[in-house]
Structures are given as C-alpha cells and as structure tokens.
Amino acid sequence: MKLKFLSIALAIIFVGSIFQTQAQSVIKDDFKPSILNQPGQEYPQVNSQGYARFRVKASQADSIRVSLGLGGQGGTLLTKGADGFFTGTTAGPMDEGFHYYHLTIDGGVFNDPGALNYYGSVRWESGIEIPAHDQDFYALKDVPHGNVQQILFPSKSTNTSRRAFVYTPPGYGKDSKRYPVLYLQHGWGEDETAWSNQGRANLIMDNMIAEGKVKPFIIVMTYGMTNEVRFGGMRDFKIEGFQTVLIDELIPYLDANFRTLTDRNNRAMAGLSMGGMETHTITLNKPDVFAYYALLSGGTYNAEELKGKSQPKLIFLSAGSKERPDGVRNAATALKAAGYNAVSYVSENTAHEFLTWRRSLCELAPLLFK
Amino acid sequence: MKLKFLSIALAIIFVGSIFQTQAQSVIKDDFKPSILNQPGQEYPQVNSQGYARFRVKASQADSIRVSLGLGGQGGTLLTKGADGFFTGTTAGPMDEGFHYYHLTIDGGVFNDPGALNYYGSVRWESGIEIPAHDQDFYALKDVPHGNVQQILFPSKSTNTSRRAFVYTPPGYGKDSKRYPVLYLQHGWGEDETAWSNQGRANLIMDNMIAEGKVKPFIIVMTYGMTNEVRFGGMRDFKIEGFQTVLIDELIPYLDANFRTLTDRNNRAMAGLSMGGMETHTITLNKPDVFAYYALLSGGTYNAEELKGKSQPKLIFLSAGSKERPDGVRNAATALKAAGYNAVSYVSENTAHEFLTWRRSLCELAPLLFK
Numbered sequence: 118m119k120l121k122f123l124s125i126a127l128a129i130i131f132v133g134s135i136f137q138t139q140a141q142s143v144i145k146d147d148f149k150p151s152i153l154n155q156p157g158q159e160y161p162q163v164n165s166q167g168y169a170r171f172r173v174k175a176s177q178a179d180s181i182r183v184s185l186g187l188g189g190q191g192g193t194l195l196t197k198g199a200d201g202f203f204t205g206t207t208a209g210p211m212d213e214g215f216h217y218y219h220l221t222i223d224g225g226v227f228n229d230p231g232a233l234n235y236y237g238s239v240r241w242e243s244g245i246e247i248p249a250h251d252q253d254f255y256a257l258k259d260v261p262h263g264n265v266q267q268i269l270f271p272s273k274s275t276n277t278s279r280r281a282f283v284y285t286p287p288g289y290g291k292d293s294k295r296y297p298v299l300y301l302q303h304g305w306g307e308d309e310t311a312w313s314n315q316g317r318a319n320l321i322m323d324n325m326i327a328e329g330k331v332k333p334f335i336i337v338m339t340y341g342m343t344n345e346v347r348f349g350g351m352r353d354f355k356i357e358g359f360q361t362v363l364i365d366e367l368i369p370y371l372d373a374n375f376r377t378l379t380d381r382n383n384r385a386m387a388g389l390s391m392g393g394m395e396t397h398t399i400t401l402n403k404p405d406v407f408a409y410y411a412l413l414s415g416g417t418y419n420a421e422e423l424k425g426k427s428q429p430k431l432i433f434l435s436a437g438s439k440e441r442p443d444g445v446r447n448a449a450t451a452l453k454a455a456g457y458n459a460v461s462y463v464s465e466n467t468a469h470e471f472l473t474w475r476r477s478l479c480e481l482a483p484l485l486f487k
Numbered sequence: 488m489k490l491k492f493l494s495i496a497l498a499i500i501f502v503g504s505i506f507q508t509q510a511q512s513v514i515k516d517d518f519k520p521s522i523l524n525q526p527g528q529e530y531p532q533v534n535s536q537g538y539a540r541f542r543v544k545a546s547q548a549d550s551i552r553v554s555l556g557l558g559g560q561g562g563t564l565l566t567k568g569a570d571g572f573f574t575g576t577t578a579g580p581m582d583e584g585f586h587y588y589h590l591t592i593d594g595g596v597f598n599d600p601g602a603l604n605y606y607g608s609v610r611w612e613s614g615i616e617i618p619a620h621d622q623d624f625y626a627l628k629d630v631p632h633g634n635v636q637q638i639l640f641p642s643k644s645t646n647t648s649r650r651a652f653v654y655t656p657p658g659y660g661k662d663s664k665r666y667p668v669l670y671l672q673h674g675w676g677e678d679e680t681a682w683s684n685q686g687r688a689n690l691i692m693d694n695m696i697a698e699g700k701v702k703p704f705i706i707v708m709t710y711g712m713t714n715e716v717r718f719g720g721m722r723d724f725k726i727e728g729f730q731t732v733l734i735d736e737l738i739p740y741l742d743a744n745f746r747t748l749t750d751r752n753n754r755a756m757a758g759l760s761m762g763g764m765e766t767h768t769i770t771l772n773k774p775d776v777f778a779y780y781a782l783l784s785g786g787t788y789n790a791e792e793l794k795g796k797s798q799p800k801l802i803f804l805s806a807g808s809k810e811r812p813d814g815v816r817n818a819a820t821a822l823k824a825a826g827y828n829a830v831s832y833v834s835e836n837t838a839h840e841f842l843t844w845r846r847s848l849c850e851l852a853p854l855l856f857k
Contacts, residue, residue, distance in 0.1 A: 155611060156609060156678075173595060174594070174595045175592060175594050175597075176593070176594035176595070177549055177550065177593035177594040178548065178592065178593035178595060179547055179593075222545060222548065222593070222595070222597070223545050223547035223548035223592070223593060224545050224546035224547040224571060225543060225544045225545030225546070225548060225592070225600075226600055227545075227590075227592070227598065228597065228598055228600070230596055230597055230598070230610065233611070234604055234611060239527065240525055240600065241525060241603070241604060257639070257647075257648055258648075259641065259648065262638070262639035262640075264636040264637060264638050265637040266634040266635070266636040266637075267634060267635040267636075267637075267683075267689075268634050270632075277627075278627055278628075278629065278632060283634075290660050308526075313637075
C-alpha cells in the first residue's frame, strides 16, 4: 500500500510541463527584475508574457545553460557577448508562479548569482517568479502580519534538536486564546523552509485572515524525513521515523509550548507531493490524531482504506491541471458517494509546482476547523 | 562627527588578516566536511589545523579560484583533475570561526554548490566554519531553546512592511513575565539574518541561559539601512532613515506586540562594524531610549560626546586582536577615568569576522540589565 502511493508521488513529479504550449512570436520589451532577485540585482528578468531573460558574467567561460526554457536540451543556452556576459531568453513563456532553476557552467552546476536561493532537489536552488494573474492572494500587503517562528524541539528518537517553523496568526499571544493547528509538509528534496519561503504560506494566511475568509489557525512546518536525504533514500523511505518525530515529539512539544487546541477536531495534516504521501499514511495510521486531511499533488484516498476508522471531517485533494487532475476529481467523487466530505481542487494552467500549492492552501484554509 | 566614525568603521573592515601567520608544514589528513555544508555534501572540508579543502565539479571550466587562502592573488587556485573536479587546499591554516567566501569561475563570481549561503558583502555568499577551540559556547546543545521569530512590522516612513527577527528566550509567553530587549545590528553588506545565521546569537543565548550566566532577554535584529544597499551607498549613508524606523516604528511595535519591559534601563543597543557606528550615533541622538551601549568592532565613545546626556549604565567596546585592539582598550580606560562604566573586550586571534562578534555577544550578555 505504501509502495503504491510512493509510486504515485514519484510519477507525479515528472508529469506535466511547466511551459505554456504556444510560444508567442512577438516578445514584449517590458522585462523587469524578478521579485525574487538578490538586493540590487537586475537579472534575471521577466516580461508580462512570462518570458524570462538571464544575464550572467563569466568572461572566460565557454558555455552557460539555464535549466529553464524550451530549448531542445532541457534548458536555455545563453550566448556570450563581447562584454563577457552570457545572456538569453526562454524560447517561450513560462507558467505563472515560482520555479526552481540552476545554471550549468562548463559542466558544473551552480546558482545564478542574481537570484535568491530556495531549498529544492536536495540543494539550495535559484528561484524565479513569473507574476501570476492572481498574485494578489500571496502578496505582501499592508495588513496585520502573523509571525513565522523558528523552533528547535527535542527529539529523542533522532537524538538531536530538530527545527520547525511555526506560523502564528496576528494577535497570537496577546490574550489567552487557543488556536487549531495545521501540520503542513513539504515535498521531496525540499525542507521545512519551503512552505514559508517559496510557498508564502504566512502571507496567504495573513491576507485571508484580514479578509475574514478563514478562522485563524497555527501552521507547523518541519522536515519530513529522518533518513538519508538523497534521491536513493526515497526508494527505501519508511514512514516510521518521521511519524514518531511528528506524533510523539513535535505535536506534544507544540501543545506544551504554544496556545493550541489539542483535540482531533482542531488538528489537520496536509502535504504536497511526498508530503501528501506522508499525510496519507500517517492520517490512516493515526486516525484519532487528525480530523482534516489534505493531499496537494500527493495522491488520493479511497473509501476502503478509511472504513472502520474515525471519520475525517474533510478530505481535500488537489492537483495542477497539467498534472493528473482527473485523479483527484474522480477520487473526490467516489469518496463523496461513499459518504465522506471530500473536496477536489484543480489549479488551472499549473504543473507540479508551488503556484499549484499556494492556490491549494488558499482553497483549503477556509474549509478547515469549521 | 558622523563622518569620522564612518571612516573608522570603513577602515576597520580592511584591517587585519583572517589567516594565521605561520603556515604549518605538515598538513594533517583528518579533513571533515564543514558543518555549514548543504545536506549530504562532502566538500568543502576542514582539518584539525584549520586548513580548508575545496572540490568543485566543472569539467569544461578553465579556472576556479576560491576567495579564501594564502595564495598570491587573493585566494586559493584550484587544480583541475582528470575526473572533471577542481580541488585545492588553502596554503595555510585559517582563523577559527566563520568565513564568507565565493568562487571565481572563468571570470564570474559564483557560490560553492557544496556550502550553505549567508548574506554578506551585499550578496548571498558561501560560508565555511573552522571549528574554534571554544566552539562549545555557540554549539547546538540539548538545552531548552528559545525561538527566532520573523516579524513583519509596518513602517510608514519607508511605506512598506519591514522584516525583523526576534529572539525570545525559553519559556517566553508561557506566563505574563516581561523581558528587557537588546536591539542588535549587523554590519555593512549584511542584513537582519546575519546575527542568527552566521552569528548563532540564539544558540549563544540558549546556552548561557541554561548555565544561569545571563538574565533572559529578548533580542531584536532588523535591517540597518533604508537607502541604496550597494557600497557606493555607504558614502552617502545618513542615519535618519534607519533611526526613524528603529525608534519610531520598530520599538513601539515590539512594545505593543511582545512582552517587553519598556523603560530605558531595560533597553540596550549593540551593533557590529557599521552596526556599531549606527549604535554610536543613535544612542547619542536618543540617550533616553537605551541605557546599555555596545560597539563590536565598530568604533568607540569618548567622554566629551556623552557629557550632559542621560548616563549609560554600560559602555561595551570590543574588537578582534587582529583588528585595532588598543583602540577599544584605550577608549574604555579613558571612559572609566571619566566615571563611566566602560568595559573592553578583545577576542584573541580573530579579525573583523563573526567569531569576534559571537565572543563579544557572549561577553556582553552577562553585563546587560543588571
């Protein structure tokens, strides 16, 4: 059973293209620095159609390829100019939202010195943001902001202090009010920084709380593996290590140190991709711990495996339209027919990437803790 | 006056060498991965003498130079092997502690894909750690840990939400106890991430609190500039922008949203390098806001400029022994003669780098809020 979902999660990673299928013939000359550039850096740039333009100095290099774009060999080959800068533009517009990328310089993999770094693919990668038509929901606005706290919690099972990030909503701690908690997992190759850095989970929550769309809750994000971090490790992945950290160590620490509501009906678990696989397995193993389950591009549930366990109050299944959207739609339909409160959501024109998951969080949050 | 301290701060940046003066002839073969490597990365490595060894793949590159080491042209030139990897070892042992570095690959500046990144020199640089003989005081230990909270506070003067990090000590928020606050500034080219990432300020505090050496307090770290971030901007640096953010926006936000003690005697300001220059100027401009002043490799005070203002409860001046240690020693002696509670501290065998400042924080913290 576990292996089945592992296969699904792994398959999804490689499904879909992050590029729009129709390249537009006239490239508009309205390029601006990506909002994820390092301070003062002019490149990479993005135009209003979603093309990305790169410019990297390496005057004695022979070849620089960017791992994004429609170029035949899996990227955009840059062209060296007389000024020692390599420049190039993706052959077509890219999907809206956040993309990881890197440079291959003369046979080695490096980051773009112009861009900020984000942890994905088991390394800190460069990041670029193609402004989305609905970017307002994850924008930094002049609204009350919650905090993202780095905590170091004791873990006897792994014999170390482990790190988690805890989003607390605006006003948290000013009175004795207690809050429900969403445990929110990253995908394979990412870590506990992903949901707040590339996911902007805190800004999404701040904006929805300001609009009165969600009941304020706490979000907890921690690293979802205890074994080898490399890709080979995924094949041997066993849930027990992380399940022990989450259930026996992190949740008790949260409940002892934060103003949480500690009953099942005030606890949700969600995850993207591999984090969805983990959510699936752990919620079924521990049906009395969580009442809300959400898999974001991370597989589905079926009625049979839920039978005889504490009833979930919500099953949320999502995917990008460029992944396998019928899988989550059909699963939700079948679960509803079997009497479960199941909801599916498909993010339009996105693949296995963070805009799918930002939007999924935005759809999920109002459904939690009702 | 302001210009004088600017000159001092700028001069200090270029004083001192981060390398031990005597290269040892026999290099011990006990190299281990730096503790600041990215997950699973074997290189860079450090041996017990303080030599660093680098290994970077770029099979078609012509030249890779590391910006650390005793090599003639300001770094360590790596040698290309038949396997496509460039390798090399510093010509001598390096100073203990944290060092920023980067690679120059065929004329371009990039980061080492093996190392974690730290914001310094107005860019995310690679970082390496040479284990210090006294590293225990900043180690991650099995003690109660405080949290580091990212806050986004409203700033009317700069018309945006600005970021700060707030260290709260273990147990903070569990009861109604209120805490003193240290406002702690980074140096030029760094930002609000520096003191917790490369400075390990939270771990230093956790360890000292566990040992009963300090009275628990809150530390607030925010970005110390409001103008252009590039080096040219330093020449035109004016304190007013940041002073307004700190005094009129951040402090009131902290006092409204955290359990702070809000009187002068429970507020300290400290900063390293440029942050020391800022501390010097702002404490003199606003003598009723802070009662504890600390300049870490960031200049000195003299009795004349303090005359007629609210008396500081402590003036702490520090530097690395490879900087200008006599400057802080002499200034403290003169201040004591004039009746001030002044303390100087010199970090042995360190230059204008973070081990100097980690140690300085460790010396300063027990003297605060007595």
